[in-house]
Amino acid sequence: MSEPSPLATERAPGRGGRRRGAVAEQRVLGIDPGMTRCGLGCIDVDARRRARLVEVGVVRTPASASPELRLLTIADALDDWIARLAPTAISVERVFAQDNLRSVVPVAEVIGVAMVAGARAGLEVAQHTPSEAKAAVTGSGTAGKAQVQAMVRRILGLDAPPRPADAADALAQAICHAWRGGGTGVDGSTDMVSAGGSIRASARTPAQQAWAAAQARARRTGAVDPRRRTR
Template sequence: MTDTSPLATERSSARGRRARRAVAEQRILGIDPGMTRCGLGCVDVDPRRRARLVEVAVVRTPAAASPELRLLTLAEALDDWIARLAPTSLSVERVFAHDNLRSVISVAQVIGVVMVAGARAGLEVAQHTPSEAKAAVTGSGTATKAQVQAMVQRILGLDAPPRPADAADALAQAICHGWRGGGTGIDGGTDMVSAGGSIRVSARTPAQQAWAAAQARARRTGAVDPRRRLR
């Protein structure tokens, strides 16, 4: 039986718009994951690497709300953005290590919500580390938040720097994927099939390969971050 519900019709229309746009440009939805503040930034990138702002916002959830309701709020926002803007791919910040265990768990939960939303819509879902996104827009993987905001403003031709920093980080994540690609694959793997059905071989950048190697070492030693383990 064919699903003729409004949501199914909207998703079908979105897939059609993505297919037509993919011929000329990419539309990337970048996400800076966070439970309290989740940055969403959508850009179009043409074959000449020119980037144009589509939409940017920060979704906020109250700290007093239960985690499942906060995640539901974020999931509904993502579904709305995907349905309205019809991105060709999603790129979410890859989190490697964090001193605050509670914070990293909540961020990981948000990343899971993002990945499910992308897979449900049939999109490629990529991940780039914060240093990769910073390097893509500023030339330095150790750039400050103010420097990222200033360069995102310049790249997109905005009247003012995107604020708060979560918004700029989401846009930097989208620009990074539009310019560099990659951001896919699993540790030790070279092939990966996206939700859209495409196969990407050896898609990792050198920085992503180094990240994967560090993560594999962390698993072997049982440490969260091999740089911080006791000797």
């Protein structure tokens, strides 16, 4: 008898998947990367910016498992979500510099797994910072987790806030990309061609370009760019 898989995926489906006669302008899979808990949230957004939940969940891996097996578990879950839900784009939370590199490295590894999963499926893969996602759903880049959960619930018309916070963050990431676009992870000065063939930086609207410029200025202050930080 085979050993049980260490994967524990908690999924909450949306309201029946794709409705007959309803065509989604975008289907975005948002990912809140984490080794112990990886939040996944998939939404449909129409041309009028109305968002609807498709599915939300969390992939859990035990700390007792070796890192490569934990990453494999997450990779398998991502492949499953992509195959079942057929998103048009993936948006992954972009990690930024922290003093505790031991906590950043596992998150960065999960980000790499997510980006490869998207590229393998031929999808556009974008990245947005936590502040960008918070600002997109709440209007404030410093909003707390409870506020993000409450606004995600309101935007998607859910009966209750998505829990745990990792799930809400994944949905906020998806909403952010669907509404703002972009998400190259650079200052907007270089065109980036995704696996899906789109050129994200040059295709930004004026509003998206202004947002990217503001984020670039914030990074250059040294708050998140270690190259600019003084000791």
